[in-house]
Each structure stands twice: as structure tokens, then as C-alpha cells.
Amino acid sequence: MEWDQLWIEVNLATLDPAQPGAYGAIEDGAVAIKDGKIAWVGPRSALPEFDPLSMPVYRGHGGWLTPGLIDCHTHLLFGGTRAAEFEQRLQGASYESIAKAGGGILSTVRATRAADEETLFQGGRKRLNSLLREGVTTVEIKSGYGLDLETESRMLQVARQLGAMHPVEVVTTFLGAHALPEAYKGNAQGYVQEVIERHLPAIAEAGLADAVDVFCENIAFDLDQTEAVFQAAKAHGLPVKLHAEQLSNMGGSALAARYQALSVDHLECLDEAGVKAIAESGTVAVLLPGAFYYLRETRLPPLELLRQYRVPMALASDFNPGSSPLCSTLLMLNMGCTLFGLTPEEALAGVTRHAAQALGLQERVGQLKVGMEADLVLWEIGHPAELAWQYGCNPCREVMKHGQLVTLR
Numbered sequence: 001m002e003w004d005q006l007w008i009e010v011n012l013a014t015l016d017p018a019q020p021g022a023y024g025a026i027e028d029g030a031v032a033i034k035d036g037k038i039a040w041v042g043p044r045s046a047l048p049e050f051d052p053l054s055m056p057v058y059r060g061h062g063g064w065l066t067p068g069l070i071d072c073h074t075h076l077l078f079g080g081t082r083a084a085e086f087e088q089r090l091q092g093a094s095y096e097s098i099a100k101a102g103g104g105i106l107s108t109v110r111a112t113r114a115a116d117e118e119t120l121f122q123g124g125r126k127r128l129n130s131l132l133r134e135g136v137t138t139v140e141i142k143s144g145y146g147l148d149l150e151t152e153s154r155m156l157q158v159a160r161q162l163g164a165m166h167p168v169e170v171v172t173t174f175l176g177a178h179a180l181p182e183a184y185k186g187n188a189q190g191y192v193q194e195v196i197e198r199h200l201p202a203i204a205e206a207g208l209a210d211a212v213d214v215f216c217e218n219i220a221f222d223l224d225q226t227e228a229v230f231q232a233a234k235a236h237g238l239p240v241k242l243h244a245e246q247l248s249n250m251g252g253s254a255l256a257a258r259y260q261a262l263s264v265d266h267l268e269c270l271d272e273a274g275v276k277a278i279a280e281s282g283t284v285a286v287l288l289p290g291a292f293y294y295l296r297e298t299r300l301p302p303l304e305l306l307r308q309y310r311v312p313m314a315l316a317s318d319f320n321p322g323s324s325p326l327c328s329t330l331l332m333l334n335m336g337c338t339l340f341g342l343t344p345e346e347a348l349a350g351v352t353r354h355a356a357q358a359l360g361l362q363e364r365v366g367q368l369k370v371g372m373e374a375d376l377v378l379w380e381i382g383h384p385a386e387l388a389w390q391y392g393c394n395p396c397r398e399v400m401k402h403g404q405l406v407t408l409r
């Protein structure tokens with residue numbers, strides 16, 4: 001066989017819907033790799049003859065292989081911290097009231113504008129390392145803490161550099177419409193014009209963004225402003241996604257569906273009309289239990305409706321300093337189940353196959369399937385449900401990206 005590498009003595013959670021059974025599982029399976037891609041997947045008993053001296057053969061010691069995990073929604077580049085705001089919130093101030101008083105996102109904007117490239121890069125590198133140690137091989141990173149062209153571009157350039165220099169693959173999203181910068185107080189319309197006429201064209205021209213996002217919320221941008229940014233994104237050939245229905249039901253998801261959004265994210269306040277709209281557009285629902293937990297929200301996303309309409313559900317960290325300072329995809333597996341009621345299988349699909357779809361990468365990553373990237377994680381577990389069941393005893397043993405071992409110890 002013309003393979004470069006082979007995995008044996010492993011069970012496979014392929015997450016391939018074409019494989020019958022939970023998790024697309026294949027017990028005592030094998031995976032062969034050629035040119036960084038998966039060349040063969042199946043039960044060991046069906047593996048063609050091979051010469052064990054002709055290539056590296058990895059033995060999984062009875063553990064489980066899954067696709068590399070994917071965190072499809074993060075804001076992991078930022079300056080400063082928000083620990084002081086955390087203390088205020090513990091004394092009773094709300095996330096919204098802090099935002100309205102010029103703190104919250106705007107305090108991170110001040111710190112990020114003051115941070116040079118090197119500082120942002122080193123912060124990003126450490127956070128990507130934390131995710132990689134837990135088996136994450138693809139991460140989306142949003143801008144949105146610059147709110148001026150210079151800093152938004154710097155954030156996205158640093159994200160691109162991280163993608164080029166770090167084993168974790170980075171997908172970038174321009175989130176210029178994240179909050180209203182201080183200089184535009186009372187003039188949201190003016191800022192949206194600036195995003196559309198100056199920021200977006202320059203960022204698209206420089207190839208810095210893979211998609212465009214907006215924070216559609218009563219403390220951020222309304223439906224008309226969101227739509228204006230979507231139109232501009234489409235004119236530049238960029239797909240859109242949306243922070244929608246987090247704190248209130250604005251109808252953002254239905255709007256995003258009309259623009260064939262890749263994903264709508266948060267969704268605690270989503271109603272049935274919104275669920276129906278995203279089901280029809282093929283938009284992924286990204287659930288973010290970290291923000292729900294950290295903001296001590298009580299309203300749950302409409303899981304039963306999302307299931308009923310067969311909307312693909314992804315699960316992500318929303319890692320950011322203000323509403324989800326939780327840099328762990330494995331923690332999200334646990335919280336997705338304990339807080340939102342996902343099954344461990346739905347949760348694992350949410351950080352693999354469905355997260356890939358939320359990034360438009362479903363043809364390339366997110367499943368153990370012939371033709372896909374050899375992004376693999378070996379876990380020291382007896383069953384895939386263990387990934388969601390316990391937290392803190394990181395069972396990740398080896399990580400492979402594009403067929404290269406990139407395990408951090």
C-alpha cells in the first residue's frame with residue numbers, strides 16, 4: 001500500500017454520518033494517511049496487508065481517535081484583562097450596565113489599541129497552545145477589539161501570522177461591527193458607514209478576513225445596520241455570520257438566513273420562526289455555553305426546536321475577556337451537556353463536523369473520512385462520552401495536524 005503513516009490498535013469516533021451507529025464509531029479500527037490526508041478508514045479486520053517497516057505505524061493502545069477538535073467562535077486576541085469588571089459584576093453590576101457606561105468591550109478596545117503586534121501575538125500563541133493541548137486543531141479568531149482600521153487590521157494580521165506559524169489552523173473573521181467606538185458615541189449610523197466604506201474594503205483587499213460577523217443586539221447594532229454590513233460583505237465576496245439572539249430576540253437569525261449565513265451564534269432568545277429560517281438556509285446554530293454560564297443567564301437556547309428542524313448545532317468557547325474567559329473546548333463539551341442538555345454525541349459533533357460546517361470547511365475537516373485532512377486526536381478514554389463527562393484530567397495523548405504529529409507536552 002502506498003501510505004505514509006498508519007494508526008492501529010485504536011477505536012475510531014469518525015463522526016461520519018455515513019457510518020452507522022453512535023459517533024460513527026468503528027471499534028478496533030485503522031486509519032492510513034497519505035500526503036497529509038486520510039487515505040483509508042475502516043475496521044482493522046478489513047485493512048489490506050501492509051509492510052510494517054515501510055512506514056511509521058502508530059499504536060493507540062486501545063484509546064480512541066477522533067477528528068481534530070474545532071473551536072468555531074473565539075475572540076482570542078485581545079489586550080488587557082477584565083478582572084476588575086468581574087469584581088464589579090460580583091457586586092451586582094450587570095454586563096449591559098457596564099457596557100453602557102463605557103466599560104466592557106470598550107475597555108478591551110482601549111487595551112487592544114495600546115497593545116503592539118508582538119504582545120498580541122504572544123497572547124494568542126499561549127491561548128492556541130492551551131487549545132492544542134486539548135486536541136483543538138482549527139480555531140476561528142475574530143477581530144472586533146480595534147474598532148478602527150489600524151487596530152482591526154493589526155488583529156487580523158496577527159491572526160494570520162499565528163495561522164502561518166502555529167500548528168493550529170486559524171480562520172479569521174472581521175467583526176468591525178462589534179461595539180460602537182467612543183469617538184462615534186450617538187452616531188452608530190456613521191460608524192457603520194465607516195466600517196462599510198473604509199474598513200471592509202481595505203480588509204477584504206488585503207485578504208485578511210475569511211468571513212464577516214456583526215454583534216446584532218440592543219447594546220450593539222440593530223437589524224438595518226446588520227443588513228448594511230452583510231450587503232457590503234457580500235459585495236466583497238465574503239460569507240457572513242452573526243452574533244444573534246443572545247440577550248434579546250431581535251430577529252437577527254432570520255435576517256442572517258436571508259444572507260445564507262454560515263452560522264448564527266448564541267441564540268438563547270431564538271424563537272420558532274428563527275429556527276425555521278435557519279433550517280431552510282442551511283445555517284449552523286452555534287451554541288456558546290461559556291457565555292451563558294459566565295453571565296449567569298437563565299434562558300436556554302431552544303434545543304428541542306433546533307433538533308425538530310434538524311438544524312446542525314455547533315458548540316464553541318466564545319473565548320473572550322468579557323463574557324466567556326474560558327479557554328477550553330473540552331469544558332464546552334461538558335457545559336453543552338450539563339447546561340444546555342446536549343447529548344455527549346451531539347456535543348462531540350458540535351466541536352467537529354458541525355463546527356467545520358460553521359466555518360465552511362466541511363469538505364476538508366471535522367470527520368475521519370477518506371479525503372479529509374489527517375487532523376486526528378488520540379484520547380486515553382474507554383468511550384467517546386468520557387470527553388464530555390469529566391473535565392480537568394485532560395485525556396489528550398497525541399495530536400496530528402495535516403498528518404504531522406504536533407502534540408504539546
Ligand code: DI6
Pocket residue numbers: 075104105108178215243291318320321322323324
Ligand atoms: N458577544 C460576546 O459574547 C462577546 N462579543 C459579543 O459580541 C463579548 C465580548 C466582550 O465582552 O468583550
Ligand code: FE
Pocket residue numbers: 073075243318320
Ligand atoms: Fe462572541
